[in-house]
Amino acid sequence: MKKITIIGSGFSALSASCYLAQSGHDVTVFEKNETIGGRARQLKAQGFTFDMGPSWYWMPDIFERFFADFGKKPSDYYELIKLSPAYRVYFGVEDFIAIADNLDEIVNTFESIEKGSGKVLREFMAEAQSNYDIAIKDLVYRPGVSPLELVTTKTALKVGQFFSNISRDVRKKFSNPRLIQILEFPVLFLGAKPSDTPSFYSFMNFADFGLGTWHPKTGMFDVVRAMESLARELGVKFVTNAAIEKIVVENKTAKAIVINGQTITSDLVLSGADYHHTETLLDSEHRAYSEAYWDSRVFAPSSLLFYVGFDKKIENISHHALFFDVDFYQHAKDIYDAPQWPKEPLFYANFPSLTDPTAAPEGMESAFFLVPLAPGIEDTEALREQYFDVIMTRFEQLTKQDVRKNIIFKQSFCKNDFVSEYNSYKGNAYGMANTLLQTAFLRPKLKSKKVKNLFFTGQLTVPGPGVPPALISGKLVSELINNQFSLA
Numbered sequence: 091m092k093k094i095t096i097i098g099s100g101f102s103a104l105s106a107s108c109y110l111a112q113s114g115h116d117v118t119v120f121e122k123n124e125t126i127g128g129r130a131r132q133l134k135a136q137g138f139t140f141d142m143g144p145s146w147y148w149m150p151d152i153f154e155r156f157f158a159d160f161g162k163k164p165s166d167y168y169e170l171i172k173l174s175p176a177y178r179v180y181f182g183v184e185d186f187i188a189i190a191d192n193l194d195e196i197v198n199t200f201e202s203i204e205k206g207s208g209k210v211l212r213e214f215m216a217e218a219q220s221n222y223d224i225a226i227k228d229l230v231y232r233p234g235v236s237p238l239e240l241v242t243t244k245t246a247l248k249v250g251q252f253f254s255n256i257s258r259d260v261r262k263k264f265s266n267p268r269l270i271q272i273l274e275f276p277v278l279f280l281g282a283k284p285s286d287t288p289s290f291y292s293f294m295n296f297a298d299f300g301l302g303t304w305h306p307k308t309g310m311f312d313v314v315r316a317m318e319s320l321a322r323e324l325g326v327k328f329v330t331n332a333a334i335e336k337i338v339v340e341n342k343t344a345k346a347i348v349i350n351g352q353t354i355t356s357d358l359v360l361s362g363a364d365y366h367h368t369e370t371l372l373d374s375e376h377r378a379y380s381e382a383y384w385d386s387r388v389f390a391p392s393s394l395l396f397y398v399g400f401d402k403k404i405e406n407i408s409h410h411a412l413f414f415d416v417d418f419y420q421h422a423k424d425i426y427d428a429p430q431w432p433k434e435p436l437f438y439a440n441f442p443s444l445t446d447p448t449a450a451p452e453g454m455e456s457a458f459f460l461v462p463l464a465p466g467i468e469d470t471e472a473l474r475e476q477y478f479d480v481i482m483t484r485f486e487q488l489t490k491q492d493v494r495k496n497i498i499f500k501q502s503f504c505k506n507d508f509v510s511e512y513n514s515y516k517g518n519a520y521g522m523a524n525t526l527l528q529t530a531f532l533r534p535k536l537k538s539k540k541v542k543n544l545f546f547t548g549q550l551t552v553p554g555p556g557v558p559p560a561l562i563s564g565k566l567v568s569e570l571i572n573n574q575f576s577l578a
């Protein structure tokens with residue numbers, strides 16, 4: 091049995107804590123914030139409940155696989171609801187496409203918008219499913235140690251898809267701009283532009299149309315609670331309000347962490363905090379990646395978020411609503427090519443109280459609004475308010491109602507908060523993008539290249555951004571740790 095210190099309590103750290111405790115180790119999780127869950131924390135205020143980060147529960151099979159590793163099921167801890175429609179995409183005033191909860195209806199929707207596209211969509215989805223089977227059921231469970239992990243008889247047949255991109259692929263098959271945007275949307279979760287994301291990543295389209303959009307009954311935080319319960323059942327200990335200040339290294343081996351000036355020794359340190367931040371806890375000679383390295387990476391966007399409580403029910407909305415009524419590609423340029431506050435922002439709105447009445451007091455609505463932003467961008471109160479005004483004006487016009495006068499609670503969260511709350515590099519919201527050159531073995535390593543007994547997990551390492559990848563990342567790093575100790 092080894093004494094293991096885990097830094098942070100996001101999904102990747104929670105996952106690793108469960109696997110390591112199951113293997114018989116003595117595991118303690120140290121979290122700098124007052125509550126656990128990392129970017130998936132919950133905010134409660136004036137009777138409203140908000141998930142602060144993730145809200146799309148995709149790839150339910152990954153959650154099932156995680157709990158099955160412990161002889162459990164998600165339903166042992168939380169109830170899942172399949173959203174129907176999965177989401178709406180707004181293109182103009184009361185002009186939206188609703189994405190149904192099953193492929194047959196989605197095919198009909200496509201066909202009604204572009205003749206012949208229904209059949210093409212079925213073919214596209216068959217390929218997307220085949221990619222899902224290869225990528226998500228197999229490749230993402232490999233630790234990113236060697237390029238050979240990606241070379242299988244199945245990937246050899248798909249090699250062309252690594253050298254084309256989603257944007258090009260979708261345009262070859264569909265011509266209607268709305269359908270193109272809907273098919274480009276899922277890969278945004280990977281943190282890069284669709285034109286920089288390999289076609290092989292169409293497995294995200296299968297996650298979307300094929301597997302559906304789900305909602306844990308009282309929010310994504312149900313999953314945090316579930317994993318904490320499981321971890322505690324397995325013997326994991328949690329310490330909150332515990333910001334780790336330093337990782338002590340002796341003879342090139344991680345020996346201890348320092349919190350509030352107090353040194354706590356352990357056999358092994360595993361960090362689920364942002365990789366860049368964790369390396370700043372080391373003396374510079376022990377860091378594996380330079381500042382220039384981090385600066386040259388493509389990071390997933392930061393976000394401007396507003397958690398809003400309305401004192402009435404909101405009309406003409408769905409649980410998830412995407413507002414694509416302005417130029418999708420200009421906003422992408424404002425994030426990736428010439429970083430600046432978007433001239434005309436796309437935004438996303440989430441209304442959990444439509445599905446979960448406990449998320450708001452009776453007769454009221456809880457919502458969050460999200461604008462993706464370039465990481466590292468200037469963040470001021472004045473800019474936040476300026477953009478709140480812009481998106482509220484558009485929201486009122488597009489859904490044809492007045493809502494601003496009904497706001498009784500509002501809290502914003504933006505780049506500066508990502509830095510101060512999570513020690514996020516450049517205030518990124520969801521890690522390092524999954525571009526071709528930042529995939530698998532090309533991502534920062536799970537095992538420190540310079541310090542023995544120091545490991546990493548989370549969205550800056552493999553497999554990448556998102557809640558399902560975080561669960562997998564925790565499993566991968568635990569396997570590496572167990573391999574090292576069984577060989578020692």
Ligand SMILES: Cc1cc2nc3c(=O)[nH]c(=O)nc-3n(C[C@H](O)[C@H](O)[C@H](O)COP(=O)(O)OP(=O)(O)OC[C@H]3O[C@@H](n4cnc5c(N)ncnc54)[C@H](O)[C@@H]3O)c2cc1C
Pocket residue numbers: 097098099100101102103120121122123126127128129130142143144145146147148332333334335362363364367393395460511512513519520521547548549550554555556557558560
């Ligand atoms: C606004 C937003 C929306 C998102 N939407 C979705 C979605 O809909 N679906 C989806 O699948 N994914 C979504 N994501 C991505 C997903 O939430 C993340 O990929 C995932 O939660 C990251 O988990 P993690 O364990 O890598 O990191 P984190 O959750 O960031 O955990 C890291 C933890 O380390 C702690 N920490 C940092 N420094 C220290 C220190 N020195 N000492 C102790 N603790 C420290 C932090 O406080 C934090 O708790 C979203 C993310 C955001 C921000």
